[in-house]
Amino acid sequence: MYDALLFDLDGTLIDTESIALATGLAAFLAHGHDVGEAFMHGLVGKDEPTSASLIRTALPGIDLDAVHLHWRAGFNAGVDAGLALKPGAAELLAATGLPLAIVTSTGRHGAHRKLGIAGIADAFAHVVTLDDVTAPKPAPDPYLLAASLLGLPPSRCLVFEDSETGAESAHRAGCIVVQVPDVVPSQGRWAHHLAPDLLTGARMAGLLKA
CATH class of the missing domain: 1.10.150 (DNA polymerase; domain 1)
Incomplete structure (x- = not known):
């Protein structure tokens, strides 16, 4: 899928x-x-x-x-002092065997630093940061770049986002979007699936068995 x-x-x-x-x-x-x-x-x-x-x-x-x-x-x-993973993150990263990429509005140094502290840096084939694009989220450019780096059309990429800004970026790029709101509630305007947590979102999108 x-x-x-x-x-x-x-x-x-x-x-x-x-x-x-x-x-x-x-x-x-x-x-x-x-x-x-x-x-x-x-x-x-x-x-x-x-x-x-x-x-x-x-x-x-x-x-x-x-x-x-x-x-x-x-x-x-x-x-x-340490970064905790969001609920279900570790399980989802290990579950599918698909190529993985990060698409973040954080600068390159900060993004790699956080990934290292969280202990998940090795999971990702590519890390697209604020420093890699001219137009950041909510423009589609960051997700278009990530899909291009993976050699895939955006429509074949499933995206996990928390914010409206990020969900809009991924949606405008043509990706399938799972939105899991964090500190700010959302009506899921830009999401194909609005979920309470990552694993529920993955099941809603058909990535994991229900």
């Missing part, structure tokens, strides 16, 4: 969004901005330049460099 599996990283395979949320809230508050969780949810799945633009629009005059420095230090400390 499918020839490859493509995965978003943060919030889909590894539990980094909870770290980003907690450390982000603390960083904004430390610099005089009590933004709340709803504001932070609006940044989920966005690449850093897009997030910076959204923040500056919502908080004119913010010293974003100072906030990012504070946030990055807290986030890196949280990542260094």
